[in-house]
Amino acid sequence: MIVVGGGIIGLACAWRLAQKGVDVTLFDAAATGSEASWAGAGMLAPGGEVEEDTPHGRMATASLGLWPEFVEELREASGVAIDYRACGAVEVALTEAEAVALEEKAALQAGMGIRSEACSREGAVAARFYPDDAMVNPREVTAALREACVRWGVEIREQEPVREILALGRGVWTTLGRYADKGVLLAAGAWSSRLWPGARESRPVRGHLVSYREKPGALGTILRHNGTYLLQRTNGMLIAGTTTEHAGFDRALDEGAIADVRRRAEGLLPALAGQEPVERWNGFRPGVDGDVPVIERVPGTQVWLAYGHYRNGILLAPETARRVAALVPGEREETSGVS
Numbered sequence: 001m002i003v004v005g006g007g008i009i010g011l012a013c014a015w016r017l018a019q020k021g022v023d024v025t026l027f028d029a030a031a032t033g034s035e036a037s038w039a040g041a042g043m044l045a046p047g048g049e050v051e052e053d054t055p056h057g058r059m060a061t062a063s064l065g066l067w068p069e070f071v072e073e074l075r076e077a078s079g080v081a082i083d084y085r086a087c088g089a090v091e092v093a094l095t096e097a098e099a100v101a102l103e104e105k106a107a108l109q110a111g112m113g114i115r116s117e118a119c120s121r122e123g124a125v126a127a128r129f130y131p132d133d134a135m136v137n138p139r140e141v142t143a144a145l146r147e148a149c150v151r152w153g154v155e156i157r158e159q160e161p162v163r164e165i166l167a168l169g170r171g172v173w174t175t176l177g178r179y180a181d182k183g184v185l186l187a188a189g190a191w192s193s194r195l196w197p198g199a200r201e202s203r204p205v206r207g208h209l210v211s212y213r214e215k216p217g218a219l220g221t222i223l224r225h226n227g228t229y230l231l232q233r234t235n236g237m238l239i240a241g242t243t244t245e246h247a248g249f250d251r252a253l254d255e256g257a258i259a260d261v262r263r264r265a266e267g268l269l270p271a272l273a274g275q276e277p278v279e280r281w282n283g284f285r286p287g288v289d290g291d292v293p294v295i296e297r298v299p300g301t302q303v304w305l306a307y308g309h310y311r312n313g314i315l316l317a318p319e320t321a322r323r324v325a326a327l328v329p330g331e332r333e334e335t336s337g338v339s
């Protein structure tokens, strides 16, 4: 099986497929884990993301439930340390109208098993604590996944973009040559639909983040208000986000977007006022139309699709990999459906 794309989705799927006995070669146009999965903040937070009882909401809660075991297994399989904490999240309402909306959302979420309880926060009209929301450092996760893949025999070919997927998924053309295989899994994030015309369109939705150096433990939980959030790595790095921009694949840092993130972050945590961020960056969320990512086999072919995780690809990675491994037959299973 050829996996196209070595972000968190392609790597997690490659690892699970290799564990199932599938021979996997993974191609990445650049270095693995260097795009959206490098840029992501790493919130594993259905409490902040799920506002309706939809397939996406249910996938989010299912995937959150897989994370503790996933991270434990991955640490062991790779030997790489991963900063993962079930730290919880506090969401604040700053107006009466926001307080009503927060209560309504919490009531709906409770019906889906997303727990929260009222709490107090200085300066807020209302606040809720979400005990199950968590965070992880996605850069460590992709480094660990890469190592786990290598240990499970996955061949990783970086700086080798796939140019074309062969008819019916019988292999790929890359910039260096033609590779025949039994099937192809397309997991190239925002770039995916370029490689399989007819697939649901993927498009980049740019987001900017900044980080500040803070005393470790300064922020116990994720803190969020509408589209603004703060979270802190165990090493003290405090991350603030974010923006939602339709700017194509333009990687240039937008000083206006960064100033906006800083202003909102300082509003949420006044201690940040006047502090210069130590890092600022952006990345391309893989957006698609519809509620859920594309995770399916293209009928009548040996092509599988796994992309379009938009704002939640870190959260959804374990469940995506589980679903893909269930869809793709093992080496000794029948691969029916190709004419």
Ligand SMILES: Cc1cc2nc3c(=O)[nH]c(=O)nc-3n(C[C@H](O)[C@H](O)[C@H](O)COP(=O)(O)OP(=O)(O)OC[C@H]3O[C@@H](n4cnc5c(N)ncnc54)[C@H](O)[C@@H]3O)c2cc1C
Binding pocket: 004, 005, 006, 007, 008, 009, 010, 027, 028, 029, 030, 031, 032, 033, 034, 035, 036, 037, 038, 039, 040, 041, 042, 043, 044, 160, 161, 162, 163, 187, 188, 189, 190, 191, 195, 206, 207, 208, 209, 241, 242, 282, 283, 284, 285, 286, 306, 307, 308, 309, 310, 311, 312, 313, 314, 315, 316
């Ligand atoms: C600012 C920001 C904040 C975010 N915060 C969170 C968060 O807190 N929690 C959360 O769950 N999610 C978050 N996300 C979303 C999450 O990062 C993404 O949904 C996830 O990383 C998508 O993973 P992916 O593997 O599909 O894509 P990517 O990580 O983009 O990987 C795609 C890979 O495909 C490769 N590729 C592209 N074209 C080709 C080709 N032709 N041939 C071979 N390889 C190719 C690329 O080089 C890349 O490595 C955030 C995203 C951004 C941008």
